[in-house]
Amino acid sequence: MQADHVVVWLDHNAAHIIAFSRDTAEAPVIVHSPQHNVHQHQRSDRNAPTSAVAHPEYYESIIARIRKVPEWLIVGPANAKLNFSKHLNKRHADLVDHVIGMETVDHPSDGQLLGYARKYFASSGRTAGVAAAS
Numbered sequence: 001m002q003a004d005h006v007v008v009w010l011d012h013n014a015a016h017i018i019a020f021s022r023d024t025a026e027a028p029v030i031v032h033s034p035q036h037n038v039h040q041h042q043r044s045d046r047n048a049p050t051s052a053v054a055h056p057e058y059y060e061s062i063i064a065r066i067r068k069v070p071e072w073l074i075v076g077p078a079n080a081k082l083n084f085s086k087h088l089n090k091r092h093a094d095l096v097d098h099v100i101g102m103e104t105v106d107h108p109s110d111g112q113l114l115g116y117a118r119k120y121f122a123s124s125g126r127t128a129g130v131a132a133a134s
Contacts (some may be wrong), residue, residue, distance in 0.1 A: 005118035005126075006069040008062060010076045010084060010106060014061050018114050019069055028064060028110040032056040033132050059087040063095065071126060072098045077109040100126060 003019035010016070011125060016031045034055050062084070066072060074081050081102050089096055101120060108116060 003069050005073070005117065005121055006066045006070045007073045007075060007113055007120075008084075009108065010062065010074070011080045012083075013077070016110060016113060016119065017062065017112060019032075019066070020117070025114055028113075029057075031058070031061045032063065042081050056087060059084055060091075063088070063092060067092075067095060067100075070098065071100045071121070073101050073103070073120055074099060074132060075103045075113070075116070077104065077106055084131055099118060100124065 001063050002021075003024075004021045006017060008015055008017050013035070015031045015033075018043045019030065034057065074084060081104075081122045085099070085102060088099070101124065103120070105113075107115065
């Protein structure tokens with residue numbers, strides 16, 4: 001990816017990755033988790049996990065696609081983004097500084113996701129490669 005920024009929306013099933021710069025955005029890339037077709041049954045046991053188990057190879061696939069982009073915004077619902085962050089800290093400490101922010105975002109369309117990311121980077125003062133969304 002030849003971009004200044006990337007936004008990654010992820011849950012435990014899939015990640016939507018959009019790399020972008022001031023005037024361009026690449027087509028969204030979707031990375032599926034190995035469990036994305038597995039139906040999860042909610043158990044009544046209080047000790048049962050409330051979300052799917054994270055797969056390191058899923059996170060590695062995401063990292064492989066974004067590692068050369070200087071600034072990352074990681075977004076998504078619930079714990080998936082936090083599990084990704086833990087994986088990043090544990091296995092790729094050299095890339096942690098690429099993460100500019102982590103935000104809770106439900107399920108936007110890819111267009112809404114790109115608009116959100118452009119506004120986020122512009123409002124955080126990281127406007128060198130970002131044009132404000134119209």
